[in-house]
Amino acid sequence: MSTPGTAPAPRPAAVDAARALYRPPAPGEGLASVLPAALVALGVDLPSGTPVPTWSLPAARHVVVVLVDGLGSRQLARRSGHAPFLRSMTPADRDARCGFPSTTATSLTSLGTGLPPGGHGIVGWQTVLPDGRLFNHLGWRDGPDPLEHQPAPTLLQHAEDAGVSVTTVSRPLFENSGFTRVALRGGGYVGTEDPGERAAGVLGALAGAGRSGRSLVYAYWDEVDKAGHVHGPGSMEWGEALEGVDAFVRELAAGAPRGTVVVLTSDHGMVDAPHEHRRDLADDAVLAAGVRVLAGEPRAPQAWCEPGAVGQVVATWTRELGDSALVLTRQEEAVEAGWFGPVRPGYEERVGEVVAAMLDATTVLDSRLLRPQVLALRGHHGSVTDAETAVPLLVHEV
Template sequence: MEEVLPPRYDGEGLAAVLPAVARSLGVPGGAGAPTGMDLPEARRAVVVLVDGLGYDLLRQRSGHAPFLRGLLPAAYRLTAGFPSTTATSMATFGTGLPPGAHGLVGYEVLVPGEDRLLNELSWEDGPDPLRWQPSETVFERAQAAGVDVTRIGPGFFDGSGLTNAAVRGGSFRAATSLDDRVDAALAAVRASRRALVYLYWGELDKVGHVHGCQSWEWGDELEAIDGAMARLAASVPPDTAVLVTADHGMVDAPHALRIDLGHDAELAAGIRHVGGEARSLQLYCEPGAAADVVQTWRARLSERAWVLERDEAVAQGWFGPVAEHVLPRIGDVVVPMRDNFAIVDSRTARPQLLALLGLHGSLTPEEVSVPLLRVPARDNA
C-alpha cells in the first residue's frame, strides 16, 4: 500500500467536477477550482455521485460492473479532499472549493466558541448552514445562468443542514430506490432543453461500512448500480452527458488492529474533544497540552499514523488554502491512519459506529482516489 496520496484541489480533484460540467453547459466560471477537464459541450447533463465508490475499489471489483468497467479506460482518476469523508467531499463537490475555503473540514469538528463538536453529516443541533458555508454552490450558479437544476436523493436530504451547506440550489426531488432515482433523473432531463441533474446514491457506502468493501454484499450492490447506470446512459436524450463520480473510497479496518481511547489513558491524556473519525482523527486539546499530545502520539503510533499539528497539516496543503475563520474548526492535532489501522473512542461513539468494518477518512490511495466516468453526449445517440 502506498504511503500517502495528497489531495489535489485543481483539475485533478473532485473540486473540479461540477465546475467542469457547468462549463460544458455554457455556465460562466465562478469561484470554484480551476479545471483542466475538457468535457465536451452538452445541452444537458446527469451527474451521479455514488457514495463510497473509490477508483481503486472499482478497478479491483470491476468484474461486478461491466458497464462501468468499459468507461474506465477514459476515466479521470481524481482525488477527493481531506479528510476523505462524505460531509467534506460533498461540500468540495458542491462548491468547487477546497475544505479550507468551504469550511466543512471533517465528520465531527469543533464549533469555535461553543466547546462542542458538530457532526457535519447529521447536522444535529448545528449552526445555520448558510452561515457555516456561505459560498455560492455550482448548482446555484448554474440555476442563475438559466440551467434547470434538479437534485435527486432520499427525502430526508431535502432541507437538511448538510444539503443546504454543500449542495443547495435548484429544485429537489425525493426518490427511494435506485431505479426510482434513475426514473426521476430521466424525467427531469427530458423536461428541459438545458438541464443539470444530480443524483445521489448512498447504499454502496452503507454496505461497505457494515459488511466491508471486500464482501460479496459490496459486489452485489455494485452490480445493481452498474445495471442502473447502463439503463440511465441508454435512456437519456442524445444531447445529454452522463457522468459518474464518488466522494471517497474505503478500506476494511479489522477490529483486532484498533486502539480504543476509552481504554488507553496515555493516549487520551490532554485531549478535550476527539473529533474527526476512526481513520482520520482531529484532536482538540486542553490548553497548553497539544505539544505533549503530539509527542506521546508520535512515540506510540509513528508506524500506524501520521501525527501532525494543525499548522503542519495546513502547511502540507491537506485542506487547501485555509480561511482564517475555518482554522479553529480543525483539530489542534490531525491524525490520519496508515494501512488499515483505526482508533476509536468507546466513551462517546455509538455501538453501531464501533461495529463498522469498512472505514474511510485518511490519505491512502484506496480512500482518496475517486473516478470520474463519462458517457459524452455525442455517444448517447
C-alpha cells in the same frame, strides 16, 4: 509539553513527510472540478475565481452527475467484474482524487462548491464548535445556521441562475437537511427512497428541461458506502451493491435524450479496518492523556487538547501509533503541508489541534462519543491512503 497559550514548534521533517505522503488535488483537478466541468460543457461561464478544470467533457445539453458514495477507484478496479457498464465508460482522469479528510461531508461540499476543504470549512465528519460541543456535519443536530457556517454559493445555484434546469435526485430524508443546504443547495429536488425509482427520477428531470432547455442533474447513490461500512469493501455484499450501481447507470444511458453526458464519480474510497486494529480512547489512558475532545473520523482523528497539551499529545501519539499513522499539529504542520488546500481565515479553528492520518488498518476513536452502529462498522475511510483518496471519474456520452 507546550505551555498554555502556545503551540509546539513546527517540525520541518513532519511537514515534509506530510507533503510526500499526500498531494491534495490542485486547482482544476479532482472532485471539486466535476461541477465546473459540467458547467463548461453546458456553455455556462464559471463563477469568478473558480479554476478552469484541467480536463473536459463533451459539449452537452444535459449533464447527469452520479455520485456513488464510497466507490473508490481502487476498489472499483478490483471488483470491475461486477460493473460491465462502468467498465465501458471513458476515464476522464485516471488519477482523480478527493480532498482530505476523505469523507462524505468534506467531499460533497467540495463537489457542490468547487472549493477545497479549507475554502469551504467543512473539514471533517465531526468537528468541535466554538462553544466546545462535538458536532456532526451530516446529522446537523442543533447545529449553526448552515448559510452562516458555509456561506459560499454552490455551483448548482450558479447553474440555476444561468438558466439551467437543476435537479437533485436523492433520498427524501436529505432534502431539507442542514448539510444539503451547506453543500448542495439550489434547484429542484426529487426524493426517491427506492433505488429502483432513481433512474426514473433522473430521466424525468431531463425530460422536464424540454427540447431546447439545458439541464444539470445530480444523483446520489449511497448503497455501496453502506455495504462497505457494514461488511467491508471486499465483501460479497459490496459487489452486489456495485452491481446495483451498474444497472442504474446503464438504465440512465439507455433512457437519456441525445446530447446527454453522464459523469460518474465518488466522494472517497474505503479500507477494511478490523476491530482488532482499533485504538479506543475510552479504555486507552495513554492515548487519551491530554485530549479534551476527539473529533474527525476513526481513520483521520482530530484531537482538541487540554490547555498546553498539544505537544504532549503529538509526542505520545507519534510514539504509540508508530508506523500506523502520521501525526501532525494543526496550523504549523497539517495546514502548512497543504492537506486542506488554501484555508480561509478563521476556518483553521475548525480543524483539530492534532491531526492524524492512519496508514495501515488502524482506527483511533472514542467509543463514548459514538453510536453503537458506528462502532460496529468494519469499513472505514478518511485518511490519505491511495485506497481512500483515489476516486473514479468516468464519462458516457449519449
